[in-house]
Amino acid sequence: MRGHGQGRGTVGELGEFGLIRELTSRLTTTPAVRVGPGDDAAVLSAPDRRVVASTDVLIEGRHFRRDWSTAYDVGRKSAAQNLADIAAMGAVPTALLLGLVVPADLLVTWPAELMDGLRDECQVAGAAVVGGDVVRGDAITLAITALGDMQGHEPVTRAGARPGDVVAVTGWLGWSAAGHAVLARGFRSPRAFVEAHRRPEPPYQAGPAAAGLGATSMTDVSDGLLADLGHVAEAGKVRIDIRTAALDVPGQMADIGKAVGVDPLQWVLTGGEDHAIVATFPPHVKLPARWRVVGEVQAPSAAAQVTVDGEPWRGAAGWDHFGG
Ligand SMILES: Nc1ncnc2c1ncn2[C@@H]1O[C@H](COP(=O)(O)OP(=O)(O)O)[C@@H](O)[C@H]1O
Numbered sequence: 001m002r003g004h005g006q007g008r009g010t011v012g013e014l015g016e017f018g019l020i021r022e023l024t025s026r027l028t029t030t031p032a033v034r035v036g037p038g039d040d041a042a043v044l045s046a047p048d049r050r051v052v053a054s055t056d057v058l059i060e061g062r063h064f065r066r067d068w069s070t071a072y073d074v075g076r077k078s079a080a081q082n083l084a085d086i087a088a089m090g091a092v093p094t095a096l097l098l099g100l101v102v103p104a105d106l107l108v109t110w111p112a113e114l115m116d117g118l119r120d121e122c123q124v125a126g127a128a129v130v131g132g133d134v135v136r137g138d139a140i141t142l143a144i145t146a147l148g149d150m151q152g153h154e155p156v157t158r159a160g161a162r163p164g165d166v167v168a169v170t171g172w173l174g175w176s177a178a179g180h181a182v183l184a185r186g187f188r189s190p191r192a193f194v195e196a197h198r199r200p201e202p203p204y205q206a207g208p209a210a211a212g213l214g215a216t217s218m219t220d221v222s223d224g225l226l227a228d229l230g231h232v233a234e235a236g237k238v239r240i241d242i243r244t245a246a247l248d249v250p251g252q253m254a255d256i257g258k259a260v261g262v263d264p265l266q267w268v269l270t271g272g273e274d275h276a277i278v279a280t281f282p283p284h285v286k287l288p289a290r291w292r293v294v295g296e297v298q299a300p301s302a303a304a305q306v307t308v309d310g311e312p313w314r315g316a317a318g319w320d321h322f323g324g
């Protein structure tokens with residue numbers, strides 16, 4: 001797969017159609033793809049007849065830095081962010097489309113390796129890159145659209161949590177934020193956390209599995225557990241209480257916290273980008289071991305909609321692009 005564009009210079013030298021050829025030549029396909037890249041549009045089969053769709057924009061400096069992450073890692077991460085949204089509806093991801101803005105003086109190897117990362121993360125989730133667009137611009141920008149299929153499950157929205165439900169999480173919490181804290185201070189280790197920031201591992205299969213188990217609401221944690229549960233509480237008109245004793249703060253994360261002067265619980269509660277999946281389930285549901293019960297859904301009250309050990313959380317609940 002590799003090698004086509006290596007040493008071929010810049011995007012500007014290659015030209016629009018050379019770049020598209022370079023990018024699409026790296027892709028793999030799946031049986032769901034009836035018409036892949038190269039035509040006016042892609043055609044996908046949709047066995048369930050309900051297509052799940054989500055889009056996210058990522059820009060250099062705000063979502064990733066080229067001195068922190070390789071192009072391949074940016075590809076893995078930006079695909080993961082979008083595919084996790086599909087899984088969090090209870091669906092199986094099928095396809096990804098990439099709108100790509102790059103400056104003309106960028107080496108071709110960067111978008112080429114980005115595409116390798118997108119392709120490989122799609123493969124993890126069972127999907128394929130089926131199309132996109134390339135445009136010249138000043139700042140590297142990715143606009144990614146992910147599609148999925150419900151495969152017979154009912155969509156699990158953010159709105160269905162009911163008082164008495166348990167709140168359960170699967171996947172990592174706080175690892176990406178701890179890695180970000182390390183990178184932001186100019187360090188490159190501990191590697192496990194830096195790698196978690198560069199390349200999150202969303203538990204894709206848990207999304208459809210949760211739908212099958214009878215989850216009443218579900219979302220992926222992109223902005224932070226408290227922030228994303230805030231959307232669930234608001235949509236369901238309920239209160240959610242998180243028990244910190246149920247959360248895992250690994251020893252090494254606590255060490256980083258000490259070194260940089262941050263309470264590691266803050267990373268676990270408000271750090272985004274690990275793309276864990278958090279869902280609410282009726283209390284009688286027997287949850288497989290991968291789910292950790294971290295709180296419960298309560299009747300609405302005048303107090304904050306998401307509480308931590310019964311108290312309002314003081315401070316930011318998570319990432320906000322327009323926050324202070
Ligand atoms: N510019 C927009 N136009 C229409 N809908 C939007 C826009 N921005 C966000 N939304 C919708 O608002 C909801 C929340 O968005 P967001 O917080 O980005 O979700 P996520 O974390 O799942 O990416 C999503 O359903 C998204 O489609």
Ligand SMILES: Cc1ncc(C[n+]2csc(CCOP(=O)(O)OP(=O)(O)O)c2C)c(N)n1
Binds near residue numbers: 321
């Ligand atoms: C250079 C850099 N600075 C800061 C961050 C942290 N960060 C950027 S976006 C984000 C939250 C998730 O992104 P968003 O665009 O809100 O995704 P969505 O919730 O729409 O899926 C976080 C924690 C980062 N990943 N890289």
Ligand SMILES: [Mg+2]
Binds near residue numbers: 055056
């Ligand atoms: Mg979004």
